[in-house]
Amino acid sequence: MSIRSWPQAERPRERLIQHGPEALSDAELLAIFLRTGRRGQSAVALARELLDAFDGLRGLFETDREHFAARPGLGDAKFAQLQAVLEMARRHLGEELRRGPALTSPAQTRRYLAAQLRHHPQEVFGGLFLDNRHRVIGFEELFRGTIDGASVYPREVVRRALKHNAAAVIVAHNHPSGVAEPSPADESLTHRLREALGLVDIRLLDHFVVGDGEPVSLAERGVL
Numbered sequence: 292m293s294i295r296s297w298p299q300a301e302r303p304r305e306r307l308i309q310h311g312p313e314a315l316s317d318a319e320l321l322a323i324f325l326r327t328g329r330r331g332q333s334a335v336a337l338a339r340e341l342l343d344a345f346d347g348l349r350g351l352f353e354t355d356r357e358h359f360a361a362r363p364g365l366g367d368a369k370f371a372q373l374q375a376v377l378e379m380a381r382r383h384l385g386e387e388l389r390r391g392p393a394l395t396s397p398a399q400t401r402r403y404l405a406a407q408l409r410h411h412p413q414e415v416f417g418g419l420f421l422d423n424r425h426r427v428i429g430f431e432e433l434f435r436g437t438i439d440g441a442s443v444y445p446r447e448v449v450r451r452a453l454k455h456n457a458a459a460v461i462v463a464h465n466h467p468s469g470v471a472e473p474s475p476a477d478e479s480l481t482h483r484l485r486e487a488l489g490l491v492d493i494r495l496l497d498h499f500v501v502g503d504g505e506p507v508s509l510a511e512r513g514v515l
Contacts, residue, residue, distance in 0.1 A: 294322070294328075294333050294334055294335065303315055303319035303320070303322050303323050303334075303335065304323055306319070307319075307320075307323065317338075317342055317347070317348050318335055318338040318339045318342055319335060319338070321338035321341065321342065321348070321351075322334035322335040322337070322338040324372070324373070324376070325337060325338060325364070325369070328364065329363060329364050332364075337364050341362065341364075341365075344362065349409075349410075349503075352373070352377060352410060353410050353412070356370050359373075377410075380406065381406050381407060397497075397508060397511075400419070400461060400497070400499070401499065401505060401506045401508075403419075403430075404417075404419070404461075404463045404499050404501055404506055405501050405506055407430060407432075407463075408463060408464065408465040408501045409465060409501050409502075409503075411465055411467065412467055413435060413436060413467060414435070414436045414464060414465060414466070414467060415432055415434070415435050415436075415464060415465055416432075416433050416434040416435075416436075416443050416462065416463070416464040417430060417431060417432045417433055417462070417463055417464070418430070418431055418433050418448060418451060418452070418460050418461070418462050418463075419460065419461040419462070419463070420451070420452060420455040420457035420459075420460055421457055421458060421459040421460065421461070421496070422456075422457065422458055422459075423458035423459075425459060425496075428455045428456075428457055429455060431451060433447060433448060433451060434447075443464075443480055443484075445483050445484050445486075445487035445488075446487065448460070448462065448484055448487065448488065449487050449488055449490075449491055449493070452488060452491075452493050453491060453493075457493060458493060458494065459493060459494040459495075459496050460484075460488060460493060460494070460495055460496065461495075461496050461497045461498075461499070462481075462484060462495065462497075462498050462499075463498065463499040463500070463501055463506070464477075464499075464500065464501065465500075465501040465502070466500060466501070466502045468502070469502045469503035470502050470503075471500045471501060471502030471503070471504060471505070471506060471507045472500070472502075472507065473498075473500050473507060473509055473512065473514075477498070477500060477509065478509065478514050480498075481495070481498045481509050481514050481515060482514070484498070485515060495515065496510065496515075497509065497510040497515060498510070498514070498515070
C-alpha cells in the first residue's frame with residue numbers, strides 16, 4: 292500500500308512538518324530519506340526492513356558502500372546521498388561550536404565529539420583546539436590505529452596545539468567496541484598529555500571516550 296493512499300495525518304512527511312522530526316520513529320525518518328519503497332512495499336515498510344537488517348540506524352549509517360548498495364531498494368545513488376547528509380550534519384555541529392559563545396556546555400561538546408568519532412570502525416584520536424576564552428578554533432583527527440588501540444604521541448598533540456595558537460585543548464578518542472569505559476591506558480595517556488601541554492602553558496581541559504552511549508569525561512571521573 293503506497294504512502295500516498297494513507298490518511299494525510301499518518302504520512303511521515305506531513306507528520307514531520309506538523310509535529311517536528313522528533314515526533315517520528317526511526318523508520319519514518321528513514322522513509323522520508325528513501326522517498327520511495329519497492330513494488331508492493333511502502334517506503335516505511337522498506338525502512339523497517341533495512342533497520343532490522345542493519346541492526347538500527349547506526350549500523351545502516353556505518354556500513355560500507357558494497358553492503359549498502361547490495362540491498363534491494365538502495366544502491367550507489369542513495370549511498371552517496373546518505374553520506375552527504377551525514378557529513379552535512381557533522382559540519383553543522385562544527386559550525387555551531389565555532390560560531391557560538393565560549394564552550395561551556397559538556398553536553399554540547401559530547402554531541403559534537405560523538406558525531407566526529409562514533410562512526411569510525413577503527414580507533415581514532417582527535418583534538419578540539421580552543422582559544423583563551425574557550426571558543427573553538429578547530430578540530431583535527433590526530434591519530435588512527437587498529438581496532439585495539441592507537442599510538443598517541445604527546446609531542447605531536449603539543450605541536451598541533453601550537454600550530455593553532457590554542458590556549459586549551461580537549462582530546463577524545465573512540466572505542467570501536469562501543470564500550471566507553473576508560474582503560475588504565477587512557478588514564479595514563481591523559482596524565483602524559485596534561486604534563487606535555489603544561490610545559491608550553493596550554494591547558495588540557497578534558498579527555499572524552501566515545502562509545503555507543505554517552506561519551507565519558509575523564510575530567511568528571513577526577514582524572515584531570
